[in-house]
Amino acid sequence: MNIPNLIRIAIRALQRNKLRAFLTMLGIIIGVAAVIAMVAIGQGSKKSIQDQLSSMGSNMITIRANSNATVGGGARLESAALQTLTLDDIRAIEKQANYINAISPAVQSRGQAINGALNWPTSMQGVAPDYLEIRDWKVKQGVAFSDEDVTGAAKVCLVGQTIVDNLFTPGDDPIGKIIRYNKIPIKIIGVLGEKGENAFGSDQDDVILAPYTTVQKRIMAITYIQNIYASAIDENSTEKATAEISQILRTSHKLTESQEDDFSVRTQAELINTFSSTSELLTVLLTAIAGISLIIGGIGIMNIMYVSVTERTKEIGLRMSIGAKGIDILMQFLIEAILISITGGIIGVLLGIGATKLITSLLSWPTLVSESSILLSFAVCAITGVFFGYYPAQKASRLDPIEALRYE
Amino acid sequence: MTTKILELNELKREFRMGSEVVRALKGVSFDIFSGEFVTIMGSSGSGKTTLLNILGCLDKPTSGNYLVDGVDISGLSRNELASLRNQKIGFVFQSYNLLARTSARENVELPLLYNPAVSSKERKQKAIRALESVKLAERLDHLPNQLSGGQQQRVAIARALVNEPVMILADEATGNLDSRTSYEIMSLMQELNQQQGKTIVFVTHEPDIAAFSSRTITLKDGKVIKDSKNENIRSAKDMLAALPVTEDY
Numbered sequence: 027m028n029i030p031n032l033i034r035i036a037i038r039a040l041q042r043n044k045l046r047a048f049l050t051m052l053g054i055i056i057g058v059a060a061v062i063a064m065v066a067i068g069q070g071s072k073k074s075i076q077d078q079l080s081s082m083g084s085n086m087i088t089i090r091a092n093s094n095a096t097v098g099g100g101a102r103l104e105s106a107a108l109q110t111l112t113l114d115d116i117r118a119i120e121k122q123a124n125y126i127n128a129i130s131p132a133v134q135s136r137g138q139a140i141n142g143a144l145n146w147p148t149s150m151q152g153v154a155p156d157y158l159e160i161r162d163w164k165v166k167q168g169v170a171f172s173d174e175d176v177t178g179a180a181k182v183c184l185v186g187q188t189i190v191d192n193l194f195t196p197g198d199d200p201i202g203k204i205i206r207y208n209k210i211p212i213k214i215i216g217v218l219g220e221k222g223e224n225a226f227g228s229d230q231d232d233v234i235l236a237p238y239t240t241v242q243k244r245i246m247a248i249t250y251i252q253n254i255y256a257s258a259i260d261e262n263s264t265e266k267a268t269a270e271i272s273q274i275l276r277t278s279h280k281l282t283e284s285q286e287d288d289f290s291v292r293t294q295a296e297l298i299n300t301f302s303s304t305s306e307l308l309t310v311l312l313t314a315i316a317g318i319s320l321i322i323g324g325i326g327i328m329n330i331m332y333v334s335v336t337e338r339t340k341e342i343g344l345r346m347s348i349g350a351k352g353i354d355i356l357m358q359f360l361i362e363a364i365l366i367s368i369t370g371g372i373i374g375v376l377l378g379i380g381a382t383k384l385i386t387s388l389l390s391w392p393t394l395v396s397e398s399s400i401l402l403s404f405a406v407c408a409i410t411g412v413f414f415g416y417y418p419a420q421k422a423s424r425l426d427p428i429e430a431l432r433y434e
Numbered sequence: 435m436t437t438k439i440l441e442l443n444e445l446k447r448e449f450r451m452g453s454e455v456v457r458a459l460k461g462v463s464f465d466i467f468s469g470e471f472v473t474i475m476g477s478s479g480s481g482k483t484t485l486l487n488i489l490g491c492l493d494k495p496t497s498g499n500y501l502v503d504g505v506d507i508s509g510l511s512r513n514e515l516a517s518l519r520n521q522k523i524g525f526v527f528q529s530y531n532l533l534a535r536t537s538a539r540e541n542v543e544l545p546l547l548y549n550p551a552v553s554s555k556e557r558k559q560k561a562i563r564a565l566e567s568v569k570l571a572e573r574l575d576h577l578p579n580q581l582s583g584g585q586q587q588r589v590a591i592a593r594a595l596v597n598e599p600v601m602i603l604a605d606e607a608t609g610n611l612d613s614r615t616s617y618e619i620m621s622l623m624q625e626l627n628q629q630q631g632k633t634i635v636f637v638t639h640e641p642d643i644a645a646f647s648s649r650t651i652t653l654k655d656g657k658v659i660k661d662s663k664n665e666n667i668r669s670a671k672d673m674l675a676a677l678p679v680t681e682d683y
Contacts, residue, residue, distance in 0.1 A: 028550040035547055042535040344531045347492060348545040348593070349520020351513045427492050431527070 032354060036361035043334075050330040051370035053323030054407060058374025059381055060316035061403040062395065066382040068309025070393035075301045078224070085261055086160055087126075087268060088292045089115075089254040089275070109250035110279065110288050116254060118278045125267035127259045130154035131251040133241050137208035139193060139234065146192040150183070150207055150234040152241025153255070160257040168201045168216030171237050179239035183207075184216040186231035207234065210244055264293045320403070323370070324410035331363050331418035342422050343430025356423035363415020364408060371407035375400055438504075439600050439633050440466040440489065445498035447484050458484040460656035461498070466635065468600070471627040473636045473644040476653035485653065486637045490523055490603050491515045503600050520548050524594025528606040530586045532578040538565060538589045539574045545597045564592040567630075568622060584615035591622065595632075602626070604636045608643060614677055620646045621670035646670050 040047045091110045116131055133152040138145055151157075158170055171182050185193075190200050200214045221230040242248050258267035268291045275289050335342070342355055350358075382393045447459040458481045466472055476482040487493035488500055491507055492515075500507050502522050507515065519525075524545075532541045542561040546552045552560070565571055568588040578586055587607060594602050604623070608616035624646055626632040636647060644650045645668045652660040 028547075031547045031550070038536065038540065042533070340531065341533060344527075344533075345544070345548075346516065347490065347519060347525050349516050349548040349597075351516040351548075353513070354516075354548055428487050431492075431531070 029357070032357045033361055033365075035358050036365055039358065040362055040365060046330065046334075047366055050327055050366050051373065053326035054320070054367050054370030054410070055323075055374040055377060057316065057320030057323040058371050058403045058407060059378035060319050061313060061406075062375060062378025062399055063381045063385065063393075064312035064316045065309060065399035066378070066393040066395045067385065067391060068305060068312050069396055069399070070386075070391065072302055072305035072309065073394050074392040075305060076298055085257040085259075085264060086294050087256045087258060087264060087271065089256065089271060090290050090292070091252070092286075092288050092290045111251050111254060113251060115275055115278055116251075119254070119256065119271055119274050122274050123256075123267065123270050125258050125263040125270055126256050128156040128159045129254065129256040130157040130160055131238050132157070132253040132255055133238055133246060133248065133251055134253075135208070135241055135246050137245070139189060139205055139207045141193040141203065141205040144193045144195075146189060148189060148232055148234060150236055150241055150245065152236055152238035152245075154238060157235065157255060160255045163221065164219035165216040166219040168214070170216055171235075176237040176239050179243050180237060181210065181212045181240060181244065182215045183212050183234050183236040183240075184218055185214055185235075186218045186233045187220045188229055188232040189234060190217055208245055212236065212240075258293075268293055317406070320406055320410065324367070324414040327363055327366055327411065328414035328418060331359060331415055332421070334362075335359065335418045335422040338422075339425065339430045339433040342425050343427050343433065346425070346427035347431060352423040355425075356419045359419030359422050360412065360415045363419065364411035367407045367411030367415075368404075371404050374407070375404065378403075437468040438465050439468050439470075439502070440635075441499070441501040443499040443501075445485075445488065445495045445500055447481075447488065447493070448496045458656055459488075459495070462653070462656070462658055463498075464651060464658060464661055466601075466633065468633050469627070469631050470649055471624070471634045471636070471647040472649045472651060473638055473647040474651050474653065475639060475641065475644055477639060479655075480653040481656040482637055482639070482653055484656075486603070486605055489635060490525060491519050516548075520545060520597060522600045524597065524599040524602045526587070526590050526594050526602060526604040526607045528609040530578070530583075530590045530610075532586055532589055532593075534578060537575045537577060538570060538581070538592075541578070541589055542592045542596050544593060549597060560596050561592075564596040565589070567595060567626070568592045582615075583611050584618050587611065587615075587619055588622065591619075591626075595626070601633045601635055604634065604638075606638055607636065608638070608640070614674070616643070617670045617674040617677070621674055624670050 089111065111131075113131060116129055119126060120129055130153045134149055135152070136147070136149045139148050154176055155170055155173060157163075158165065165184060168184075170184060171180065174180075175182055185200065193205060194200050194203070200217060202213065202215075204211050204213045206212070218231070218233070218235070224230050236245075238251065242251075256267070256271065258264040271291050272287065275291075276287065279288055281288065345355060345358075379395055382395050385391055386393045442462055442464050445459055445462040446457070449456045449458060460481075462481075462485060474482060474485065484493070488495055491502065494500075494508055494510075494515075502518060505518065507518065510518065533544070539558070539561050542564050543557050546557040546560060562571070562574065565574060568591050570585060570588055570592065573581060573585060573589075578589070581589065587610075590607075591602070602623075607623075608619050611619060620643065623634055623636070627634050627648075634647075636643065638644065645664070647664060648667055649663050650660070651658055
């Protein structure tokens with residue numbers, strides 16, 4: 027057996043029947059292109075959801091007072107109305123937690139913002155300066171408020187673009203202007219970078235950020251806090267951070283073993299997982315359909331190779347009579363099948379990438395061509411060639427030279 | 435001239451057809467020496483084809499010995515037989531058996547592709563030399579369907595020659611050709627035999643063809659009934675010259 031010669035023989039045999047070779051390839055080409063394009067669409071949508079969710083701060087951990095803990099007569103209360111979270115909790119977490127690098131209390135208030143003749147219903151978040159880091163929000167104009175502003179409950183705020191659009195005429199510089207929020211005058215010291223809508227469709231730019239002390243004392247007149255936002259040191263430690271926070275809060279709330287948490291700790295990761303698994307399922311379904319077409323392509327190869335063996339019986343007889351061994355014939359047909367499937371695979375990969383690009387540019391769907399899908403479909407292709415080429419090749423190699431030569 | 439190329443010793447071949455046993459060869463013995471041009475004659479049913487298959491190492495005898503160039507084939511495996519065919523035997527068939535859509539040169543190269551000892555450069559050279567020796571040097575890149583029957587058969591002869599076998603085994607090689615082309619082929623065969631000393635075994639049922647050979651073995655009912663040296667060998671070249679110049683009308 028001489029592999030280079032056998033490859034030469036197989037290539038010559040395919041060249042003698044170019045159209046048939048191409049038509050056989052077509053099944054594989056379409057199968058591979060479909061796998062690549064489908065996986066690209068699936069992965070693309072998964073990635074775009076992930077990106078969107080991580081833009082909300084992928085390390086972010088949200089701690090809320092838990093309404094499962096009943097207060098007084100057994101009525102459950104809205105979490106914002108519970109008063110179990112305190113600044114002491116934050117201090118405890120800050121002091122004890124190892125996996126947290128930023129933490130901020132939060133209090134929300136809804137109200138009307140007014141600037142001269144213009145007004146706009148919005149909400150004001152009272153937070154600490156760390157909040158911007160936790161959410162990964164940027165100040166695009168002006169400056170953020172400082173720890174001193176928090177200590178002094180300064181009447182300063184950062185506004186989102188929606189607020190600027192609704193309270194100021196175009197071209198008007200909002201920095202340094204004093205607006206009134208629920209009749210309290212408050213100075214704009216910065217404008218937040220635009221973030222658009224979040225994954226749930228709510229406008230992330232429709233917000234006013236102020237020091238939490240300001241909101242607590244001057245606007246809402248409360249002393250407790252509603253939520254705590256924190257960020258884990260990296261994406262992988264969110265789980266550890268969550269466990270750590272739960273432990274610290276249980277201790278600081280003096281809960282006994284049998285008592286349920288009177289708070290809840292949520293991470294973005296959970297949200298990402300939910301969405302990811304949805305699009306993962308989509309990817310699996312699309313890939314399965316594409317994979318079936320690849321198998322059909324493989325059966326096409328088997329079919330053609332089988333016909334080809336019958337049709338070329340005389341050729342096989344001749345080859346055997348001039349000295350081809352069974353293994354030479356087997357390898358020739360196997361190599362033919364593999365060449366068809368690999369060439370088809372290469373064309374399919376190129377076509378798949380092309381189709382993916384086309385989908386992105388025409389339909390502007392997010393797509394992501396992954397190397398693994400290319401490698402996988404290519405490997406499947408080669409295996410298909412061997413698997414579906416083997417049986418006809420074996421049939422050819424077992425022919426009796428005398429009968430094959432006499433075959434008409 | 436005295437090297438024994440083939441040696442057949444009480445060769446028997448039986449086939450089982452259902453419950454019946456057909457005895458195609460019933461003890462055939464003869465030797466063929468190098469440089470001989472032997473025709474094997476016989477009507478259909480004489481065991482000619484069975485003998486040809488065994489001579490060509492495509493089949494093995496049921497009993498008896500068959501030695502090619504000193505090698506007894508009865509103990510050889512399928513693969514060893516294939517190698518033996520590749521190295522020792524050059525087949526020429528009635529229906530040429532050229533690969534379609536494949537140039538004359540590539541057709542001739544075919545046996546060398548199954549011979550790992552030959553490099554691709556050597557292969558090309560040998561193929562060209564073989565085609566030159568059958569006077570087709572100008573037709574190297576022609577496809578079979580661009581060649582006449584006689585030319586196709588010459589390509590097949592070149593293919594048989596290319597691996598320098600000990601014997602050319604022709605099976606009714608002129609059966610598909612008109613008499614002029616048959617004479618051309620026989621003239622080429624004689625030339626290969628007389629000038630290059632090639633051993634040729636030619637299986638045919640045409641007594642006309644046997645006249646060109648140096649020895650004729652006649653089979654009947656699976657037995658050799660006549661094995662005679664041909665004292666008066668006819669020259670195919672002269673026969674060709676004697677034919678009317680044009681047969682066109």
